[in-house]
Amino acid sequence: MYKCKEIIELTSKGMDSSLPWATRMEMKLHFLMCKTCSQYAKQLQFMNKALGALEGHSHVHSENCQLSESAKQRIAKKMQQAKETVK
Numbered sequence: 001m002y003k004c005k006e007i008i009e010l011t012s013k014g015m016d017s018s019l020p021w022a023t024r025m026e027m028k029l030h031f032l033m034c035k036t037c038s039q040y041a042k043q044l045q046f047m048n049k050a051l052g053a054l055e056g057h058s059h060v061h062s063e064n065c066q067l068s069e070s071a072k073q074r075i076a077k078k079m080q081q082a083k084e085t086v087k
Helices: 004-016 021-033 035-055 069-086
Strands: none
Touching (some): 004 035
């Protein structure tokens, strides 16, 4: 069975490519037992959908979609906290 750190990596990888059936089933089982990983996966899916929706708007230009340094630091801090929670 996968550990939380592996599940996080697989969740991200699964958004970019198709995972084997057995891996997807093990992940679903892990999500049933681990609410932290389940919540992480839901948040990652939400962000992916939100960013995908932004790409579809013609009035949004890439030069207007840049994060400030403080926003980047806040996001990095939250991601680090999430990783520490999973350990």
